[in-house]
Amino acid sequence: MTNSNNYEALYRQALLIRRVEEEIIRLYPSDKVQSPVHLSIGQEAVAVGLCSLLKPEDRMFATYRSHAFYLAKGGDLNAMMAELFGKVDGCCGGKGGSMHLAYPQVGFMGTSAVVASGIPNAVGNAYANKILGKSDLTLSVFGDGATEEGVYHESLNFASLHQLPIIFICENNQFAVHTRLQARQSYAIREHVQSYGIDTFHIKEGYDFCAVQTQFAQMLESYRENPRPLFIEIDTCRYMEHVGPGEDFYGGYRDESEQAEWRANDPLLTDLQTYEALLPAVNQLIENSVAFAEASPFPTITDLYQDVY
């Protein structure tokens, strides 16, 4: 793949994610999507850059804010849309919804809506890889807020103690709901991780999928030379409200101007030429997925009782 091809492929993926979420916003008042939605708009490049270097066998455990990771990891768009519509052809038959996407066929294992609760599951997956002699990677994705929970610390300790093949990804968007990081944390995230003997990295250009990809490639190289737990903090920016389809600058807890620099560097907002070139095909995919979701039947009482045990 030439560089420009690579750029276009990443751009296309990021654009798809953004347009999918914009479509969710557009559809929301129709009540077709009846669930909380935690949008990734502004954060797409993180998922796109990272996942571009992963194989389907590499497994990822993520959070309620995972439309971007689901799609970037290769999750089927039609199945995601149908899931949001609460239909049988959804990736979880409608039982999971936006907060609980899963597509294990491509290594997207599932998303928990209880903060930090998926982190130890990822560590367990890595542990099994080690015991079973599998060379696949495990990725644990979480927000800056999740680093406050006790189970996060327990997980880092165990991962380091056993030198597990896992990469922790902290998407730092500076906020947990409406609270700034400084009001919640007395520690510096990476410094603290280092105290567990885990090597840490920092990607500052979380708006730039190419930068994320390039830097992650170097980190992967370091990992392959010496498989061990790694920790990557990636700065990013959530444009929309914490949960729901709107913006929330009216809330006064942050100012729109704080995002100016971020938006000024966001390829989806700045490179309009590529945007326009790729848009029609992307929109077509989304239109198809909505039609697919609409056409899919609602689950029934038989589905209700399936998979309890």
Place this chain on the structure above:
Amino acid sequence: MTEVVTYREALAESMHNALERNDNSVIFGQGVDDFKGTFGTTLGLAEKFGAQRVQDVPIIEEGITGICMGAAMNGLRPIHVHIRADFLFLALNQVLNMAAKYKYMFAGHHEVPIFIRAVVGRSWGQGAQHSQSPQSLLSHFPGLKVIMPSSSQSILESYDYLLNDYHSPVVSLEHRLMYDLNFDVDRAGLRKGEQSLASYVARQGSDITIVATSIMVLEALRAAKHLEAFGIQCEVIDLHCTSDITEEVVLASVEKTGRLLVADTSWLKFGTCAEVARLVCENIPHRLKAPMKSVGMVPTPCPTAKALEDLYYPNLQTLVSDILEVLGESSSSIQLPDEKSMADVYKKFRGPF
């Protein structure tokens, strides 16, 4: 004289009064001081009473619960808020092994006056991890008071007592679907002291006893209203304090009607329904003229899709049909309401949260 007070307003008033009456009352919780103010129930309180007394906290449920407990052992009266009861699960060690035990284990050396508010989610795709209603789990443990207010009146009277004159750990399970509902409040009639926790007859009737919790009290009242048109009189009991059921109230009603249905906001197995059945079977089994019935969620985790959610939760139609079954009435002679989604009724509650 009654006045209209929403569930949310009653909660806000109770939070305000707790801070105003006790200088040592404090509110801890994620987002309690933000612009949404715990669904509007803590709005403005940080501004009025100071950030120290109305504190946003890191995402550390177990830690904060233990911290509240230590503070409570040293003179503070912490109120700890969880926007979903599911998040309280992370703190169960501090709640069940510690707070609920400290008075007893140390023979009364310590009092632990912590008041935990936990909101039960329902509808709008809350799904498996944002919708659980853990009253039976919590009520199982001696040392913990568990209440499930089903009206503004109930909030005003029981919070007033528990936040001022009660000195042991409490969990209040509030129901998210009720926040926007209007209730008539009779201030002169507010129950006082321990009485404010008592189970009570919410509607008198002679044909069947419906024992209910939380929002299921409202559902039972709606079912009673429907059946009244057919000459059936349902007695509805609001259990309210699930950890300390007022047994006399339940037993007296079942003695009178001879028929029983229990409607709870959770699963049936090992639940409130089972507990009420135990109460009746141990005391007056011979007074039941027909097998009792339990109404609650089906025994699966909560699905997100609305189509499944509507099958997962009971609705007015299934509730009325279950009542008729206990009464031995066939539903061919009595018309069932055609309402199959409770979420559509409490429409004021609309996403995202």
